[in-house]
Amino acid sequence: MxxxxxxxxxxxxxxxxxxxxxxxxxxxxxxxxxxxxxxxxxxxxxxxxxGEETYYHVRIARQILQGAIPASDALIYNSRPYFxxxxxxxxxxxxxxxxxxxxxxxxxxxxxxxxxxxxxxxxxxxxxxxxxxxxxxxxxxxxxxxxxxxxxxxxxxxxxxxxxxxxxxxxxxxxxxxxxxxxxxxxxxxxxxxxxxxxxxxxxxxxxxxxxxxxxxxxxxxxxxxxxxxxxxxxxxxxxxxxxxxxxxxxxxxxxxxxxxxxxxxxxxxxxxxxxxxxxxxxxxxxxxxxxxxxxxxxxxxxxxxxxxxxxxxxxxxxxxxxxxxxxxxxxxxxxxxxxxxxxxxxxxxNSGPGAEVVSSLSWLREQETGLVFSHYQNGFWIEYFSGKPVLLDGFLVNDLRKRYGDMQEILYSRNIERTARLLERYNVKYIYIDESMKKGRVWWNDDEGLLFVLRNREYFRKVYGTMQVQVWEYRKE
Amino acid sequence: MKLNMKLKLRPEYVLLVAVFLASLASRLFVAFGTPNFSYDAYFQLGQVESIRATFLPSFSRLFYSPHPFMPLFHYVLAFFSLFAPLHAVLKVVPNILASSSVFLAYLVSFEMTKDKAAALFSAASVGFVPVFIFSTANTLSPYALAVPLMLALVYFFLRIGENRFVALFVVFLFALVFTHPSALLFVSGLLLYVLVLYVLGAKSSRSELEIMLFSVMASIWIVFLFFKEALLAHGFSVFWQNIPGDVLAEFSGFSVFDAVFRIGLLTFIAGIFVTYRYVFEERRRDVHVVISLSLMVLALLALKLVKLDAGLMFLGVFLAVMSGEAYRSFFEYLGKSKAARMLPAVSVLLASVFILTSVAPSLLYRQSQSGEVPTSGELAAFEWLKNVSSEASVVFSDVNEGHLVVAVSGRRNFVDSNFLLSHDIGQRLSDMEKLYTAKSQITALQIMDSYDLSYIVVTDRALARRNVLSLSYVASCFSVVFEGEDTVIYEPLCRVSS
Structure with a gap:
């Protein structure tokens, strides 16, 4: 015992x-x-x-808090149904x-x-x-x-x-x-x-x-x-x-x-x-x-x-x-x-993003005329959240993903101004948003690659915001 | 008091020392063929000088991008330079270290064959692997220390059952890891050894598994600590060292002819014979350790994960270690056959082939290395910069001369042969080519402005490599501040912005 x-x-x-x-x-x-x-x-x-996706969930939660559960997400090209x-x-x-x-x-x-x-x-x-x-x-x-x-x-x-x-x-x-x-x-x-x-x-x-x-x-x-x-x-x-x-x-x-x-x-x-x-x-x-x-x-x-x-x-x-x-x-x-x-x-x-520069540049963009913002899809959620403007692609799936993703790649890497302009017209792009990470390997390494080269054309593009880390370009429609 | 000690001067030891001395002599013959070192050696030289001055290596000072590396080899050289002139230490010590592989190859081979003559044959083969001599005689390469350390580890691993070798293994493993990342090659070879044994239906001993687990953990962790930034930047692509596609030719696949020439005909054939025999016909754990290491090198070469010279060097050394087993089998067979009376003739024949295909290429390298070593005129130009330019200057040179800018001139370089942590290497190499070939002064000045370049060093070799006679744009806005026998230094007089 x-x-x-x-x-x-x-x-x-x-x-x-x-x-x-x-x-x-x-x-x-x-x-x-x-x-x-x-x-x-x-x-x-x-x-x-x-984090990137964080800002999507926060944005949707904020919408629910402000009213009802949304039927669709309007801050993406052609909008996306919200489930x-x-x-x-x-x-x-x-x-x-x-x-x-x-x-x-x-x-x-x-x-x-x-x-x-x-x-x-x-x-x-x-x-x-x-x-x-x-x-x-x-x-x-x-x-x-x-x-x-x-x-x-x-x-x-x-x-x-x-x-x-x-x-x-x-x-x-x-x-x-x-x-x-x-x-x-x-x-x-x-x-x-x-x-x-x-x-x-x-x-x-x-x-x-x-x-x-x-x-x-x-x-x-x-x-x-x-x-x-x-x-x-x-x-x-x-x-x-x-x-x-x-x-x-x-x-x-x-x-x-x-x-x-x-x-x-x-x-x-x-x-x-x-x-x-x-x-x-x-x-x-x-x-x-x-x-x-x-x-x-x-x-x-x-x-x-x-x-x-x-x-x-x-x-x-x-x-x-x-x-x-x-x-x-x-x-x-x-x-x-x-x-x-x-x-x-x-x-x-x-130490991950978004940094202060990204926030201030996108807050500046919020004050500008409405229009679709083109950038790398990994910046999509931040652009949607801070600028309140629609993007071509973000980190989530869309119906025509393959085509849209292909077009995004084409715009980013093509050095042909006519082809780039045609694609920007197709999606009704108004702004192009480029940050440090895109220029440091996410998209390009050199400053004369793809879109960076095309942006030198003053006839089509005008730099509307520029710091060491972020540039916003306006696309001048033909 | 009478010392009760007998020093037995066994003939095999005398022969082993003779092999060591012969190997060292041939290395020194190559090393002293020129007063200077190879271009890349100046990176190591700069590090040794930094350690002598500050007790610390310099991972980023004056380089265009951070240059992480394992510093033990440089500390060893800095230590020896306390007792002798630096130049002599740099010419002699790496060769003594590399030649010491002869003793370790003897030990490993004797452990495998239990035959003194065979072990001596292995030792001689390791001492005269041509690519091992090319890669370490005059390059200040850390491989000069890494190879003997690796052979020592193989020996300790074969005897890991004995307690005294455990501590030695641990100490030497740390030494290898702090010498060169090729420690990862060693541990992956050991992992392959376990796999090979498993496939062949044998089992590794418990002590082997324990020491292997420790080796994997230790080497991976230390390499990750030193190369953390590079790993985060490149992920698995770190194996390609951020080398742009068009420069990646160094990693190109190898041909059998190439391998035979650089490893030595006899060593190659003997090593391949042993590999074949012990993979397909017989099973011996000790031989399988070395076979696994060789197969791992072959796999890395096939996957282009290792530079051709480095890969062939390790392959050559491992095949040379195994060649003793082939020697033993061959002479045992010959002794039992009817051709036994031809033994002396065969020995002479083999010795001749060995001298022709291993010793001779090693010695002939003395003449052919001149293209890989800076001339005295080039060095004089970089020395001049050290004395005249301001400390904040950034100096443009060809990619392989980049280490000279830092080590000899003590100034920041524009580019060098280490691309690992450069975020814009493609752009830099492209701008470098433009500065050599541009016709427009504006283009050249724009590039100079964007990198804040203070001087352009132009050597005849750099121009010849591009089939250019001289820079086309230096007429008005550049002044010649130094003109040597084969090198000119320009300083820009205007800026695009002004």
């Missing part, structure tokens, strides 16, 4: 310590997510909100008492902390406990994908929370609540419907095969419904490359050490592969999606990668090594390497 009592007390003490460590991890996550904002507010003259997204509504409602900027900062951070908590609980349900669970969560918090997703307002932050909380409810056998929450994720787009299908199929393949057939029919009905009106719309322009996966190579994914640890985790977990069917299926689906479509799926992939890299790190740290000195050195390197990737990424976010 005495022994048993001591064991229970020890277990309780262990649980207490684990909880305490988890609270510390939540605090670390909070600091990590707020760090870019703090840096921008205290040490730079840049606007507090950063209802729950994130914008939540952001709008939170903005009413807090103001749009504060709400845009706090909402993703709050969603991140809640997601982390549910992730912690889900891991527990799978029997991943103690140091292993804490390591996985710590690696998640340190991953650039997590920081990127939950430090900027975006719908995926809310979708992830819904997945985790819904799935946790299902694991706790509160199936109805779980399904209701999970079904809400269908409102986020076709990708989310597919992800839900993969998640549930993987889960019921392991748990209960009888429910599998029912689930498949149920899911297909929902996916068909979702596909009907969400197909492709509202999703970002795909930009896939392996480099964008690696944060140390300028991407938004994961540090190089996380990849090495993940590889180790995959090798080590293979012996117990039947216990990891769900993360394997999600890894396969998400990495395929990231490879072909890039971008936003990284937010979801971050959780799966954290599972495997955490397993890898746990195994490396807990196993007995033939060369103990090498083990200590390796662990030291891993900690330093992970910290380096994280700090470096947070610094990059803090």
């Amino acid at each position: 005495i022994r048993r009592g001591a064991g229970i007390r020890m277990r309780e003490a262990g649980c207490g310590l684990a909880r305490l460590l988890f609270v510390a991890l939540l605090a670390a996550a909070l600091l990590m997510l707020l760090a870019p904002y703090a840096y921008r507010a205290l040490f730079t003259d840049k606007p507090v909100l950063f 209802f997204g729950p994130f914008h509504v939540v952001l709008a409602y939170l903005s009413a008492p807090l103001g749009i900027t504060l709400a845009s900062v706090l909402l993703p951070v709050l969603l991140g902390l809640l997601s982390l908590a549910f992730f912690y609980l889900v891991l527990g349900r799978f029997g991943i406990l103690g140091a292993k669970r804490l390591l996985i969560c710590a690696l998640l918090v340190a991953s650039p994908a997590f920081i990127s997703t939950f430090s900027q307002p975006n719908p995926h932050a809310l979708a992830i929370l819904l997945y985790l909380s819904g799935f946790y409810a299902i694991l706790r056998r509160q199936v109805l609540i779980g399904f209701v929450v999970l079904v809400a994720t269908l409102l986020f787009g076709l990708f989310n419907s597919l992800l839900l299908l993969v998640l549930l199929l993987a889960h019921y393949t392991v748990q209960d095969r009888k429910k599998l057939v029912l689930l498949s029919v149920f899911s297909l009905v929902f996916i068909s419904a979702a596909a009907y009106y969400l197909l492709g719309l509202g999703a970002a322009i795909p930009e896939s490359s392996f480099g964008s996966l690696v944060s140390d190579l300028g991407g938004n994914g994961f540090g190089i050490f996380t990849f090495i640890l993940m590889a180790a985790g995959l090798v080590f977990s293979w012996k117990e592969r039947y216990g990891y069917v769900i993360p394997y299926c999600l890894l396969l689906f998400l990495s395929t999606y990231v490879f072909f479509n890039g971008g936003f799926a990284m937010a979801y992939l971050g959780f799966v990668v954290a599972v495997f890299s955490g397993l890898g790190l746990y195994r490396i740290a807990s196993a007995g090594w033939n060369l103990p000195v090498v083990k200590q050195l390796t662990l030291l390197l891993i900690v330093c390497g992970l910290a380096f990737s994280t700090v470096s990424y947070v610094g990059r976010l803090a």
Whole structure:
């Protein structure tokens, strides 16, 4: 009896310590997510909100706050239908008492902390406990994908929370609540419907095969419904490359050490592969999606990668090594390497655009006559937000994307004035907006390339705004 | 007290030292063929001088763009220059370091073959890989230290089961990583080794896996720290070093003839034979380590991820290490066959082929290197700039003379052969060509204004490379401030804006 009592007390003490460590991890996550904002507010003259897509969501939330849910987005050539997204509504409602900027900062951070908590609980349900669970969560918090997703307002932050909380409810056998929450994720787009299908199929393949057939029919009905009106719309322009996966190579994914640890985790977990069917299926689906479509799926992939890299790190740290000195050195390197990737990424976010020059130039443009602004599509959201003028393309899909994207490229790279003028006429372009990033490799390297060369023609173009970093040209129609 | 020590002068050691001395002698013969160093060597020279003066290398001062690099080799040279004149240190020390590969090749080869004669053959082959001599004798290249470090690491890796080699491996790995990013080649070769063993149905030992994991982590992290800015700017394209497409010919694919000439016929054939035999017929872990490294170099060459000379140099050294195994097998076979009595004749024949295809090309390089070394007239012009120009001057020169501007004149250069962190390299190279070939004075002055250039250094070689006799636009607005035997320096007298 005495022994048993001591064991229970020890277990309780262990649980207490684990909880305490988890609270510390939540605090670390909070600091990590707020760090870019703090840096921008205290040490730079840049606007507090950063990122490109951020300004789209803030603009839509502001429109909802000011009136009703918009039917279309007029700040893009030929306008784009707006499909209802729950994130914008939540952001709008939170903005009413807090103001749009504060709400845009706090909402993703709050969603991140809640997601982390549910992730912690889900891991527990799978029997991943103690140091292993804490390591996985710590690696998640340190991953650039997590920081990127939950430090900027975006719908995926809310979708992830819904997945985790819904799935946790299902694991706790509160199936109805779980399904209701999970079904809400269908409102986020076709990708989310597919992800839900993969998640549930993987889960019921392991748990209960009888429910599998029912689930498949149920899911297909929902996916068909979702596909009907969400197909492709509202999703970002795909930009896939392996480099964008690696944060140390300028991407938004994961540090190089996380990849090495993940590889180790995959090798080590293979012996117990039947216990990891769900993360394997999600890894396969998400990495395929990231490879072909890039971008936003990284937010979801971050959780799966954290599972495997955490397993890898746990195994490396807990196993007995033939060369103990090498083990200590390796662990030291891993900690330093992970910290380096994280700090470096947070610094990059803090220094990312838009800069003060971009804001002042676009605010100036707001005061000018209305007209379509041509620029690189990655500047689109900023132009829409700060100047209130329509653009040819922004980061989201449009119906005639291929043609419009091709024409944008043609205008940017052609040195033929007649061809450029014809395309500018076709889209009724009035202003051409060029910033530093376009001249430093995003579009051109040399000042006599493509459009930069064509702009020398005074007959067609007039510079109406110019600083070291930004130029705005007016196109004089024939 | 009588020392109870016997120093055994074993014949193989005497021969090994003789091979080392022969290799060193041939390197010094090449190095002292000219009093100067190759053009790119002046970057290393400038760094050594910076370390001597400030204890720190200079990653960005006076260069047209930041130049990140691994500085251990430069610290080593700066250290030796405390005890001897700098010029002598720069001519001799890199060659001693590179020649020390002979000892390490002996150790690795002996570990593989357990045959002293075979190991000696490997050592001699490594000592006379022509491309290794071309690339390191007079270039102050960090490869002179990186290659012996890599061979030492291979040896320690083969004996990683013994505790004393673990610490040595760790220390040498850090040394290699801080010498040159080619440490990544070494660790990727080790990863390939695990893969090769797995494919062949064998397993790496636990100690090997542990040291390999550490090596991967350490080298990747340190290289990322030093080249962070370049990695963020270029991502995976960093392997191409931001070299514009038309200059990328340096990375062009190689032909077998090229490889045979630069590596040496005998070394090439012997290395390929061992690779074939141990990939398809027999299995030996120690040989597979070196084979994996060779295959990794071949893969990098095929993918154009490494400069041709550097790739062939590593390939040549690894094939040379393996050639001992071929030597052992060949003579073992010959000894058992009916042709055993022809052994002396075959030995003489092989020695002759080795001398003709490995030693001779190395020595003949002394004559052909003159095109890659600045003339005394060119150096005098850059020296003149150091004494006369103001410290804030920006000096225009041909791309390969850029390091001379910084190292000899102590002035900011317009461009040099390191493009890694240049944001406008295409524009700069295009403007450089325009300044050599422009007809219009306005064009030239506009370019000079936009880069704030103070002087134009024009060498006969730079003009000859472009089939131009002289600059066409220097009649009125430029004055000749220096005129040497093969170099002229112009200073602009007007500005477009004024």
